[in-house]
Amino acid sequence: MIGRLNHVAIVVPDLASAMKMYSDTLGAKVSDMVDQPAHGVTTVFIDLPNTKIELLRPLGDNSPVANFLARNPSGGIHHICYEVEDILAARDRLVAAGARVLGDGAPKIGAHNKPVLFLHPKDFCGTLIELEQV
Numbered sequence: 001m002i003g004r005l006n007h008v009a010i011v012v013p014d015l016a017s018a019m020k021m022y023s024d025t026l027g028a029k030v031s032d033m034v035d036q037p038a039h040g041v042t043t044v045f046i047d048l049p050n051t052k053i054e055l056l057r058p059l060g061d062n063s064p065v066a067n068f069l070a071r072n073p074s075g076g077i078h079h080i081c082y083e084v085e086d087i088l089a090a091r092d093r094l095v096a097a098g099a100r101v102l103g104d105g106a107p108k109i110g111a112h113n114k115p116v117l118f119l120h121p122k123d124f125c126g127t128l129i130e131l132e133q134v
Contacts, residue, residue: 001090003083006132007045007052011065012075015044015057022046022053036111040064043111054081054111079118079128087115087133099123107133 012018015033023030031045040063046053056078058066068078084090087107095101100120110116110132119129 001084001093002131003085003134005051006081006083006130006134007054008080009054009056009078009130010075011056011058011068011072011078013057013069013073015042015055018055018075019044022055028053034111035059038108039111040066045111079130081116081130081132083134084131085134087117087131090131091117094119 010018019030019033022028029047031047033042033044035042037059040059041056042059044055046055056065058069065078069075091101091105091107095105100123102118102120105117107115107117110130112132115133117131119131121128
């Protein structure tokens with residue numbers, strides 16, 4: 001059901017410093033910062049030959065990653081994103097198997113302007129999973 005790894009998301013306390021580290025120290029191609037008000041985050045994508053790294057910082061006081069950063073002041077891996085061909089079919093199969101979809105279960109439009117869902121980390125070895133329709 002799942003396809004390739006789309007990205008690994010890392011919450012960072014200082015997005016500009018993280019961008020500089022990836023571009024200057026690691027020599028990676030780094031996107032511009034993009035505010036995602038519907039998700040309460042600012043994103044930056046690092047292009048790698050086989051996947052992407054998504055750098056996140058909270059956008060506003062109600063950001064879903066603000067609590068993560070409060071518990072992990074240095075930042076850290078927040079979630080991994082897998083591609084799926086049909087997000088509704090994937091959701092229905094997962095729910096039938098006992099997995100929990102976060103929120104109301106309806107896909108939202110993610111940072112790549114594609115439908116996304118998040119799966120409860122307690123159902124996946126303590127890892128928050130994002131599914132993105134491709």
